[in-house]
Amino acid sequence: MLTVHHLNNSRSQRVLWLLEELGCEYRLERYQRNPATLLAPPELKRVHPLGKSPVLSDGARTVAESGAIIEYLLDGYGQGRLRPPAGSEAYLRYRYWLHYAEGSAMPPLLLKLVFQRLPRPVPALLRPVASAIARRAQDNFIDPQLRTHIGFWDGELQRALWFAGDEFSGADIQMSFPLEAAAARSGVPLPPSVQGFLERIHARPAYRRALQVGGSFELA
Numbered sequence: 001m002l003t004v005h006h007l008n009n010s011r012s013q014r015v016l017w018l019l020e021e022l023g024c025e026y027r028l029e030r031y032q033r034n035p036a037t038l039l040a041p042p043e044l045k046r047v048h049p050l051g052k053s054p055v056l057s058d059g060a061r062t063v064a065e066s067g068a069i070i071e072y073l074l075d076g077y078g079q080g081r082l083r084p085p086a087g088s089e090a091y092l093r094y095r096y097w098l099h100y101a102e103g104s105a106m107p108p109l110l111l112k113l114v115f116q117r118l119p120r121p122v123p124a125l126l127r128p129v130a131s132a133i134a135r136r137a138q139d140n141f142i143d144p145q146l147r148t149h150i151g152f153w154d155g156e157l158q159r160a161l162w163f164a165g166d167e168f169s170g171a172d173i174q175m176s177f178p179l180e181a182a183a184a185r186s187g188v189p190l191p192p193s194v195q196g197f198l199e200r201i202h203a204r205p206a207y208r209r210a211l212q213v214g215g216s217f218e219l220a
Helices: 012-022 042-046 066-077 089-117 124-159 170-185 192-202 205-214
Strands: 002-007 026-031 055-058 061-064
Touching: 002 012, 012 066, 012 170, 012 205, 055 066, 061 066, 066 089, 066 170, 089 124, 089 170, 124 170, 124 192, 170 192, 192 205
Parallel strands: 002 026
Antiparallel strands: 002 055, 055 061
16 A cells, blocks of 8 residues: 655645556655744654655555656556656756756755745844844846746746646656746746646646645645
8 A cells, every 4th residue: 555644734735746647556644843943753764864855655665756756656557647648858858857857957046935934933133133034045146047937837838738738747747846846935926837747737627636635735
């Protein structure tokens, strides 16, 4: 039996969505973030040494990292679904976006989150200085990077409905997290093509079922 070790408001929501798309049976182990620190609970380290989510258990196997989990599930349970034929141009695009999502898209979004929250834990006397530093980092480095990435998504999604081409694939599931994070906290307006992508994924029945299973999903 497949088991998803699911942390609220995390990338593991993508794994639930993929399993719902594939119609796989699975079991859910829930973990809640610390409300003060927003960190994962220490219990997750019993499943994987890094103590992060998502983690998938399949019998004696433990698989971590979103992209690796998507590839594992499509290899073992996909039956040719949700990825283009190997060797095709669409497959090359699929592989690119599968790795780009976490390797390139998420770092500036994570920096945005860190610098948005930077002034909060600072003593009141130093908060104006911390706020100025955080604002400068966002204005001069993070936001220009985000605009570049969003422009890249816009160009690609104007060419085709989905990231690998005209067919929905696991790459779109992987890319959902950075696009939803950008919508929630980038502060950069999203072009119609990117908004349209989000509307299309939110309308998918499997996406909605995954939300019912995983619970509320907030990235702000």
